[in-house]
Amino acid sequence: MATTETKAWRNDAYAKVTGKAKFTDDLKFVNVLHAVPVYSDFVHARIKAIDADIAEKAPGVIRVLTAKDVPGVNRFGQIIRDFRIFADDKIRYHGDVVAIVVAESREAAIRAAQLVKVDATPLPAVLDPEEALKPDAVLVHENHGTNLINTHVVRRGNIEEGFKQADFIIEEKFQTQTVEHAYLETEAAVCVPRSTDGVIEVYGSMQHPFSTRRFVAACLGVALSEVEIIGTPMGGGFGGKDDTAAIVCARTGLAAKLLNRPVKMMYRRDWSIRESYKRHPYRVHYKMGVNKEGCITAVQCKIIADAGAYCSVTPWVMWRSTVQCCGPYVVENVHCDTFGVYTNNVVTGAMRGFGSPQMNFIIEQVVEIAAQKVGISGIEFRRRNMVRQGSITITGQKLDGHKVAMEQVLETVLREIDYERKLARSALGGCRSRGDEAQTSKSAIDQSLLTSAPTHEDELYGIGLAMSYRGVSLGAEGVDFCAAIINAQADGSILLECGMHENGQGAESAMCLICADELGVDLNRIRYRRSSTSNIPDSGTTVASRATIMGGGAVTLAARELKQKIAEAFCGKLHCAPGEIRFKDSFITGKSDLERIAFADGMREMWLMQKFPFAFGVFKAPCVSWDEHTGQGDAYFTWVYGCQAVELTVNKKSGKVKLLNAVAAHDVGRAVNPEMVRGQIYGGMAMSTGYALHEEVKAPDGKITTLNLNTYRIPRSMDLPEMKAIIVENPDPVSPSGAKSIGEPANEILAPAIANAIYHATGVRHFSLPIKLGAQPEPTACEEGCQ
């Protein structure tokens, strides 16, 4: 059911709309020093010496710090410990930091940074991941012995047999680009040595306080308890504020510790784009077999991802690509190989979607190509092959225990956008055939179909669609559990904290709403505590669209525990069994509505009874499994389903694409904060539009040239159409709150929908991103064949 319009609720909206919210760079500390990073101009080089003598004597400079100054561990990483806090033996990419300059002012530090000299022997750079896999390739990490970081496979059924059963084979090569997160707030940290006990307090823009704490503590060589990460509003992350953000905090923490003064490091946009990790560019060889009944008989694919200079979370990103390499379709015979590869390019790692935007761009085009070969519509092809209740995935997982809503979201979008009727009116729509030739109908666009501005005969109209399913949370990638603390006070107010981080998406607000709902109290009672790694247990990183399901699960379980304690305390007084007590309208109510205690009175009484209304909830993700050799297992404990469609025009003369309208439907389990769910969907579609049409980190010779928001072009308001977000709710039994995920599902399918729409407009398929269109060929030859 679609949720009706509601007001959004956020605990931080007032502060953010009045300018009172204090982001990291807005924080002020007395006696603060400023640090800036120092880069070299090498892409790959062996370091001989770093000479900071002149820089250290420059006005205002306090100190220049390099790898030699690190008392603890200089090499860190969540999977392979190859990420350097400071480049030590080699420079492996153009964004490698060799030193930081700490000065009384940021300007002084920036001036002095140019005076640090890096003496290094240049090495040949390897910038192509396929070159990097050759036996004689230059090695990025010599001690690793190869540039291959990881492989994953799926081996299902019999691939030869599968292709033998096929009547048609589709085989294409695809390429996707390097993408920048472009969070509006760049990396930033302020580290403050606490005078009372020497603990380093860290205020910073990061989405993984606990991994940041590990990085900082390891760098300083101190215990985890000696570092406290304090929650600070964050200006966007999208997966991008994990390793790099943590390293920025570690360098800043080092300066604060060694100099015993507060230190601030605020990244300039060009430093941020130069240094921070990106979304992996993929090269994919994809081969699909289909029979004439329109069923997929086999899929074989080879995926090569450019990981750049360090591993980061490449194996995990590629694992998701592996598990989801056939999209939401049942395929009996699958042979998939993925390779993560070191190069001297910018590091790549987590970005919203995490290996799915690349694969969906491919799969959702391949199914339409296949449908065309068979001679059925792309929608009919999807209906014949998509996962349904009880289907077995390509990794052998049976989809049950939750509502498999693939068909529901697909049909919802088809109906809402009037897809089939509009497809027939697409420029190519009137003359579809089995041929691959560009075909364009001469007929003008039916104006009544267009939801946006009127177009004229130079515009080719098209509609396109894509859909996906997505494993929720980390799956077999890692340890997956989360904690929440509810601490009711004697006046009936409530302090809430959970191990998930506020990335700007509204995680704290979702936790408050879930807590209020479960306890049956009004929202105003609940105060989300400013988070601290010294207070809440390490609940992992706020990534993988896991905040609402994992955090919400922990909050729900904590609230249930609290209700149990309260019920036990008052069952005598309310003359009923603990299980009969209800919590609603801020009252603790017995069997009869007349027998009740106001929540606030109850909390005071509990204190007098020497009982704490305090609860600690832990939600552990249900078991998952994975066999690395066969690529089989129950990869994720539950799944979400989404579908998006878009209408657009392509200008025949300029090739300019104008989006007219977009519709999305996503099953989110339960929508805790519906306006925020819609916000995730709109934002995801916007980011996906950038992925399809505009965004590309360009780095000829390994040096990024798109270093600011004028050259790295993220979507502006005029690039986007009116969008409609439809929330589908099927509360998930494995999720204590019923809620699942939306952040990433929303951002993984509009790019292929755009590619499909462009095809329906122009008859031209695009196999690489971003899609680049020039003037469209005059369709004269085609029209003849078409009439």
Next chain:
Amino acid sequence: MKLSVNGKEIEVQPGAMEKRIVEFLREDLDLTGAKNACDIGACGACTVLVNDEPMRICIKRVKDFAGQRILTIEGLAAPDGTLHPLQQAFVDCGAIQCGFCTPGMVLTAHAFLLKNPKPTRDQIRQAIFKNLCRCTGYQQIIHAIEKAAPHYQLEERGLQAASAPDKPVAGKQSQDSTLAGVEAG
């Protein structure tokens, strides 16, 4: 040199004249609502209103603002903290996610609605073209601006009733009087 910030006269010390105005606001006046996000005027996060016109100030210096009237996000809500109807609409419509673009976006929309209180959605889309947002896809921001527009229509009608009958009701002059009226109120 003097300038006005949020209705308050500010005396600028000679040493601060060469400072970037965004740093002056953020550091000297502790008005941190205007953000640094690109330093080249590409993203709009530093937008404030200068004499009621939105301006991306990250590339400007203090001395460029002698005698000018600056409104930052901190000056938009009522002194008692009550949100301006436009701010309230942003809150209610879910137009805020990470919040980093919000101050610049709200001020750009405010200046736009003062001039054009009956906008179409396309006009709103054009008005915020220079302000980047990476979170929202702009959809709920446009909702919020549309939702707040009736408030500006009321303001405009009130001002027209109060102004001399021979003054034109549309065009630049009346827009200017609207701005002046709102500023004075």
